[in-house]
Amino acid sequence: MIVGTLTIQLHLFGINSLKDKRHIVKSVIERLKNRFNVSVAEVDCNDSKTTALVGVAVVSNDRRFLEEQLDKVVSFMRNDGRFHLGQIEREIF
Numbered sequence: 852m853i854v855g856t857l858t859i860q861l862h863l864f865g866i867n868s869l870k871d872k873r874h875i876v877k878s879v880i881e882r883l884k885n886r887f888n889v890s891v892a893e894v895d896c897n898d899s900k901t902t903a904l905v906g907v908a909v910v911s912n913d914r915r916f917l918e919e920q921l922d923k924v925v926s927f928m929r930n931d932g933r934f935h936l937g938q939i940e941r942e943i944f
Contacts, residue, residue: 854944855917857907857924858894860937866900875933876903883907887924902937917943 861879866872880891887909895904907924911917921941929936 853911853914853917855909855911855921856942857905857921858938858940859905859907859925859928860896860939861903861905861928861934862937863901863903863934869898869900872900872903876905879928879931879933880905883924883927886927887920889920889924903934914943 861876863872863875866875876893880893883889883891890908892906893903894906896902907921909917909920911920925936925939
């Protein structure tokens with residue numbers, strides 16, 4: 852069994868309230884779950900209006916597939932125009 856994780860920092864712009872932020876973050880989380888069948892959650896910066904930290908986890912028996920899935924998740928998030936990606940940390944074990 853191989854486990855891959857991503858920790859991705861999102862920088863949101865044009866946000867006036869935590870409600871606006873949560874709407875965007877929840878939307879991204881649901882889209883990632885549905886499209887890539889990964890586990891996703893907001894893991895930090897819950898009280899910040901302009902920053903979110905999202906954790907993604909994938910389990911597989913094929914390292915190549917796992918790395919491709921993580922790459923696709925990052926690419927998908929980069930193409931979302933509602934935020935910019937900050938620091939991305941990747942671990943595979």
